[in-house]
Amino acid sequence: MAIARPALAAPVVRRRVLHRDRLIAVFMLLPSIIAIAVFVYGFIAYTAYVSMSNYTTARIDLSFVGLDHYVRLFGERRFQENIRNLVVFTLMFLAVCLVFGLVLALMVDARVKGESLFRSIYLFPMAISFIVTGVAWRWLFTPGDLEPTGINLLLERIGLGFLKARWITDTSVWPNLEVPGLKVRLMVPLAIVPVVIAAVWQMSGFAMAMFLAGLRSIPEEIKEAARVDGCSEWQLLRYIVLPMLRPVTLSAIVVLTHVSLKTFDLIMTMTGGGPGNKTELPSLYMYELRFSQFNTAQAAAVAMILLILVSLLTVPYLLYNRRAQSVEQ
Amino acid sequence: MKSERKLTRRQALKLFGAGAASAALAACAAPAAQPGGQPAQQPQQPEQPAQQPKRRLEIFSWWTNGGEADGLNAMYEVFLQKNPGVEIINATVAGGAGTNAKAVLQTRLAGGQPPDSWQVHAGRETLSYVNAGQVEPLTEFFTEKGFDKVMPQFLLDQLKINGEIWTVPVNIHRSNVLWYNPKVLEEAGIEPKFPTLDSLFAALEKLKAQGKVIPIAVGGKDKFEASHTFESILLAVFGVEDYIKLWDGTDTMWNDPRAAEALGQLKRLFSYANSDRAAQGWADAMTMVLEGKAAMTIMGDWAHGLGISKGAKVNQDYGWMPAPGSDAFMWLSDSFCLAKGAPNPNEARAWLEVCGSREGQDAFNPKKGSIPARTDPDLSKYDDYLKAAIADFASKPLVPSAAHGASTTNAYQAKFHNTLEVFSSDLDEKSALESLKEAVADNNR
Numbered sequence: 001m002a003i004a005r006p007a008l009a010a011p012v013v014r015r016r017v018l019h020r021d022r023l024i025a026v027f028m029l030l031p032s033i034i035a036i037a038v039f040v041y042g043f044i045a046y047t048a049y050v051s052m053s054n055y056t057t058a059r060i061d062l063s064f065v066g067l068d069h070y071v072r073l074f075g076e077r078r079f080q081e082n083i084r085n086l087v088v089f090t091l092m093f094l095a096v097c098l099v100f101g102l103v104l105a106l107m108v109d110a111r112v113k114g115e116s117l118f119r120s121i122y123l124f125p126m127a128i129s130f131i132v133t134g135v136a137w138r139w140l141f142t143p144g145d146l147e148p149t150g151i152n153l154l155l156e157r158i159g160l161g162f163l164k165a166r167w168i169t170d171t172s173v174w175p176n177l178e179v180p181g182l183k184v185r186l187m188v189p190l191a192i193v194p195v196v197i198a199a200v201w202q203m204s205g206f207a208m209a210m211f212l213a214g215l216r217s218i219p220e221e222i223k224e225a226a227r228v229d230g231c232s233e234w235q236l237l238r239y240i241v242l243p244m245l246r247p248v249t250l251s252a253i254v255v256l257t258h259v260s261l262k263t264f265d266l267i268m269t270m271t272g273g274g275p276g277n278k279t280e281l282p283s284l285y286m287y288e289l290r291f292s293q294f295n296t297a298q299a300a301a302v303a304m305i306l307l308i309l310v311s312l313l314t315v316p317y318l319l320y321n322r323r324a325q326s327v328e329q
Numbered sequence: 330m331k332s333e334r335k336l337t338r339r340q341a342l343k344l345f346g347a348g349a350a351s352a353a354l355a356a357c358a359a360p361a362a363q364p365g366g367q368p369a370q371q372p373q374q375p376e377q378p379a380q381q382p383k384r385r386l387e388i389f390s391w392w393t394n395g396g397e398a399d400g401l402n403a404m405y406e407v408f409l410q411k412n413p414g415v416e417i418i419n420a421t422v423a424g425g426a427g428t429n430a431k432a433v434l435q436t437r438l439a440g441g442q443p444p445d446s447w448q449v450h451a452g453r454e455t456l457s458y459v460n461a462g463q464v465e466p467l468t469e470f471f472t473e474k475g476f477d478k479v480m481p482q483f484l485l486d487q488l489k490i491n492g493e494i495w496t497v498p499v500n501i502h503r504s505n506v507l508w509y510n511p512k513v514l515e516e517a518g519i520e521p522k523f524p525t526l527d528s529l530f531a532a533l534e535k536l537k538a539q540g541k542v543i544p545i546a547v548g549g550k551d552k553f554e555a556s557h558t559f560e561s562i563l564l565a566v567f568g569v570e571d572y573i574k575l576w577d578g579t580d581t582m583w584n585d586p587r588a589a590e591a592l593g594q595l596k597r598l599f600s601y602a603n604s605d606r607a608a609q610g611w612a613d614a615m616t617m618v619l620e621g622k623a624a625m626t627i628m629g630d631w632a633h634g635l636g637i638s639k640g641a642k643v644n645q646d647y648g649w650m651p652a653p654g655s656d657a658f659m660w661l662s663d664s665f666c667l668a669k670g671a672p673n674p675n676e677a678r679a680w681l682e683v684c685g686s687r688e689g690q691d692a693f694n695p696k697k698g699s700i701p702a703r704t705d706p707d708l709s710k711y712d713d714y715l716k717a718a719i720a721d722f723a724s725k726p727l728v729p730s731a732a733h734g735a736s737t738t739n740a741y742q743a744k745f746h747n748t749l750e751v752f753s754s755d756l757d758e759k760s761a762l763e764s765l766k767e768a769v770a771d772n773n774r
Contacts, residue, residue, distance in 0.1 A: 147622075276755050294457055
């Protein structure tokens with residue numbers, strides 16, 4: 001009540017101040033609004049238009065051709081492979097990253113000695129650029145021919161020679177399913193496994209950090225109460241901790257998935273898309289289309305497909321978040 | 330209470346928006362400042378008289394290190410001797426064997442800000458720039474400067490697009506060379522003479538049976554190694570005249586049974602190659618030969634430059650011969666063009682004159698490890714391998730390289746490389762041949 005009275009006493013003055021405030025706010029925001037409108041949404045619209053134009057050579061030709069480029073893309077074996085690789089890469093990367101991240105977080109959360117040291121060790125790979133990760137892991141995963149190199153050499157030295165594999169030069173797809181109407185064999189191209197390992201190595205620390213934050217936000221009292229009620233540690237994890245980690249998990253999934261959808265640098269340096277497009281993602285193909293083949297329209301079509309994939313993921317998440325927040329209020 | 334909270338959230342949003350916008354602006358500002366590549370030197374030109382505007386020349390290339398950069402600088406020196414007072418803007422973009430540079434160049438050309446002259450493989454690779462109206466014809470320039478009299482007629486013919494010459498070649502590399510390790514072959518009891526593909530396969534079979542070394546090293550990481558090996562086999566299978574017809578933008582020759590035969594021969598060759606080729610580059614392959622881990626490899630004569638840089642001696646530590654099946658000289662060439670709407674056309678022409686001159690080429694090529702595109706070089710400046718290459722260039726039939734743009738457009742090359750990279754991994758002749766036929770139309774754009 002004491003707060004409300006002065007506000008009621010001087011309504012006119014307050015409104016004017018607010019008005020000026022708003023004006024300044026709008027004024028301050030204007031450059032960023034214009035910049036975002038032009039450089040983000042404007043160019044997205046332009047890309048969408050280019051993807052339906054005839055701009056397929058170095059000569060700029062913006063005459064409209066409709067959805068031709070999309071139709072051609074989905075009929076191409078190479079793009080079908082790209083999509084297969086993208087799905088396989090994302091699912092494997094996501095699953096392994098989340099499991100690793102959760103396990104690491106639970107371990108670090110167990111209040112072990114030197115917790116901050118472990119936390120830093122797990123988080124450290126995130127500080128490295130994907131380029132470095134890609135180059136280093138390519139060296140490790142180059143199998144060698146007559147003499148083993150990299151990981152194969154390591155495995156042989158420690159007596160695990162039977163684990164030697166072709167790694168990033170493995171050309172097989174397992175289990176090589178043939179699907180009528182598709183030019184591509186389905187399921188896991190084995191060469192993508194080392195790439196997933198490298199990506200997980202780099203990003204599981206991030207998942208750990210998110211889970212750790214989630215774990216720390218679960219009130220101790222709830223866990224205590226559950227334990228008092230005779231809950232085992234496993235039940236505690238299964239019925240209390242994991243459900244309470246759901247919002248954090250969702251955020252982690254969204255962030256990691258959109259990282260994986262946009263992956264370019266890691267694959268570019270680690271495999272370059274090879275062997276024989278087995279690890280190529282649409283982002284790499286898009287780069288080749290634009291800058292080696294000078295086929296801007298086709299590249300724009302790939303860009304739009306990637307944008308749609310990313311927004312299929314993020315838009316529902318943002319809507320969900322907004323709803324959750326308004327419910328909170 | 331509620332409104333207060335909303336306000337703070339809104340403010341937070343605003344802050345976020347402002348942050349994102351400034352980041353976006355910064356991101357946009359960076360490339361905007363970059364394309365010119367002009368160092369901020371305008372303020373500090375004290376020695377220049379005020380009435381005379383500073384003469385400039387901007388050269389765009391991907392020669393950023395090693396012998397390439399040294400060679401380019403040597404050519405700049407020749408230019409500056411003849412054109413004192415011109416400020417040269419050396420716009421280079423490193424990496425990706427030119428892919429990154431081409432990406433930047435595309436952006437600049439699309440934005441209407443061409444450099445005066447840029448590096449491009451001589452021959453059909455120039456076609457996309459010609460079709461887009463981004464370069465000026467230079468046929469008259471060639472006659473005016475007398476270049477047409479000192480460059481082989483074969484080369485001049487193969488340089489022509491729509492009846493005109495568009496670029497000045499500064500060097501010649503040979504693509505169809507087989508590099509071998511003499512000690513390895515001697516120990517295996519093999520005489521290094523493979524005039525035909527069959528004689529090559531006999532040697533490879535012997536090496537494989539002995540099992541001591543990789544018979545033939547092939548790369549794949551740099552994406553052009555498989556197609557590079559393939560073009561030498563195509564030349565062996567088709568012969569000089571029909572090989573040239575492969576690249577005429579029609580699928581006539583690709584429907585010839587010899588096309589499938591060539592793929593079959595390549596498949597046969599791969600069966601003697603290292604199985605981890607997808608992870609090795611051409612330089613790794615050549616290093617295997619130098620170190621005696623592999624007996625031979627087929628690569629362009631930049632592999633000779635690698636040999637020198639590793640301290641190895643040609644004809645001692647490593648030997649060479651034309652890739653089996655043909656002794657023709659498969660050329661590729663770096664060249665410079667004249668941009669349409671070049672900001673400094675006079676300086677650009679003066680630059681191209683240096684590029685084509687004996688002095689310029691003799692300054693550039695010994696450092697780059699290639700031979701001049703002229704028939705009158707100063708032989709004393711070149712090493713033994715290059716002398717032999719100069720002799721072959723003057724006397725052997727010339728054929729253009731496909732993997733390096735002498736007979737192919739950028740679009741076609743990309744598909745050619747990818748098709749053979751895929752073939753190197755799945756060895757599926759039928760689908761490779763299909764892709765090659767499909768790609769043919771791309772050699773016209």
